[in-house]
Amino acid sequence: MAHFDENAKPFSNKWLDERIGLNTLMRVLNTEYWIPKDINFLWAMGMVLAATFGILLVSGIFLLMYYKPDVATAFDSVNYTIMSEVGYGWLWRHIHGVGASIVFLIIYIHMFTGIYYGSYKKGRELIWLSGMGLFVAFSAEAFSGYMLPWGQMSYWAGMVITELFAGGSLEAVGLVEWIRGDYVPGDAYLTRFFMLHVLLIPLVIIGLIVLHFGTLRLPHVNNQEGADIDYEESAALWKAGNRKESKVIPFSPVFLSKDLFVMGVYFILFFYLVFYHFNFAMDPVNFDPADGLSTPAHIYPEWYFLWSYEILRPFSKDIGLIAFAFAQVVFFLLPFLDRSPNVAPAHKRGLFQIWFWVLLVDMIILTAMGKLPPTDPTFAFVGLVSAVLFLLMWPILIVITMFEKKIEKGA
Numbered sequence: 001m002a003h004f005d006e007n008a009k010p011f012s013n014k015w016l017d018e019r020i021g022l023n024t025l026m027r028v029l030n031t032e033y034w035i036p037k038d039i040n041f042l043w044a045m046g047m048v049l050a051a052t053f054g055i056l057l058v059s060g061i062f063l064l065m066y067y068k069p070d071v072a073t074a075f076d077s078v079n080y081t082i083m084s085e086v087g088y089g090w091l092w093r094h095i096h097g098v099g100a101s102i103v104f105l106i107i108y109i110h111m112f113t114g115i116y117y118g119s120y121k122k123g124r125e126l127i128w129l130s131g132m133g134l135f136v137a138f139s140a141e142a143f144s145g146y147m148l149p150w151g152q153m154s155y156w157a158g159m160v161i162t163e164l165f166a167g168g169s170l171e172a173v174g175l176v177e178w179i180r181g182d183y184v185p186g187d188a189y190l191t192r193f194f195m196l197h198v199l200l201i202p203l204v205i206i207g208l209i210v211l212h213f214g215t216l217r218l219p220h221v222n223n224q225e226g227a228d229i230d231y232e233e234s235a236a237l238w239k240a241g242n243r244k245e246s247k248v249i250p251f252s253p254v255f256l257s258k259d260l261f262v263m264g265v266y267f268i269l270f271f272y273l274v275f276y277h278f279n280f281a282m283d284p285v286n287f288d289p290a291d292g293l294s295t296p297a298h299i300y301p302e303w304y305f306l307w308s309y310e311i312l313r314p315f316s317k318d319i320g321l322i323a324f325a326f327a328q329v330v331f332f333l334l335p336f337l338d339r340s341p342n343v344a345p346a347h348k349r350g351l352f353q354i355w356f357w358v359l360l361v362d363m364i365i366l367t368a369m370g371k372l373p374p375t376d377p378t379f380a381f382v383g384l385v386s387a388v389l390f391l392l393m394w395p396i397l398i399v400i401t402m403f404e405k406k407i408e409k410g411a
């Protein structure tokens, strides 16, 4: 048994250190965990995401105290009980709704930062893959949560998305019914999506966050120039007081203070949205109760799914489904499709820079087109061209990065 100091006051620094190794943790964070100096505010997005997930968990727990997962009571429990009867129920709902929408904006910024700086390349593939796992898990979490208020959009989006599992001409009708637990979304459907939303998917997300942090530990985060830093040398320089020459800073308190600053700015914007512009995160059609006999004129998903929805829509049933499935998995393959080992920012990678911006703008156009009804032929055409371009971007990436690799070898 380890030695415990009899005189240490309960919960004093010494008392805690003897029980949970507080000083060891502080020593690791202050002097053994190093972060590159050459990074910008975009590297704070990971912690912003972790904090937003925390807010979603806490607000979700408060909502769970009054929500009723039953087709007869779900809509009223959200729109009447939580919004009007429970003290500050509206606030928790707005925090949860805005958080669910904003988390995707931050995820996309975080993903595209990784793409811009090549942070998925050799040594960092597992960071990327676990990150993509988080993207899929968050998508499933958002979709299952969208079912819970049991409004018109919950019902009809649920109908359309589960229908995709019929596999077009494969007509796997039994599979769709198995997923729904009925012929159409109903009570069994709502209860199982409730279970997924409040238990299974959050557990998977927590596991994936632990994995994501674990995969960061050895390769370390990338930096703005993609420099391969000698951590031992730089840490020694820092410890010797030569802070100018050192390429790294300790995680705590130096890097942490920067992270907390960015988080502070983010939360000011976040709560501004919660109090003054929460409507953007709430679809007006979903304020009508679910009605299986009245299809809304225009069914569309939340903004963060629109780009992939627009890849499904312009093609015939089967091709659309294949294109959609491709769009769901292709980002996973990025570390293997990019053939160039060059870990440099996009603006130093010639053709890759053009590729990066074309992909980003194309996805923004797809998002805009996905929101519009498919009736206008001009917009439908723009949607088709953008979807085809998205699919072509990946073989193009292979070619330009092979070319990049060749040039580097020759240089």
Ligand code: HEM
Binding pocket: 042, 043, 044, 045, 046, 047, 049, 050, 053, 107, 110, 111, 114, 117, 119, 120, 124, 127, 128, 129, 130, 131, 132, 134, 135, 138, 209, 212, 216, 220, 221, 222, 223
């Ligand atoms: C939603 C939950 C997520 C959380 C909590 C999270 C958290 C973090 C944190 C704390 C970092 C280190 C600091 C930073 O670079 O920001 C990081 C890095 C990274 N994340 Fe995530 N992340 C999430 C999702 C994703 C997604 C969806 C991707 C994309 C596939 C991704 C890819 C990466 C990459 C490539 C890095 C390394 C960046 C570098 O080396 O510079 N992450 N993540």
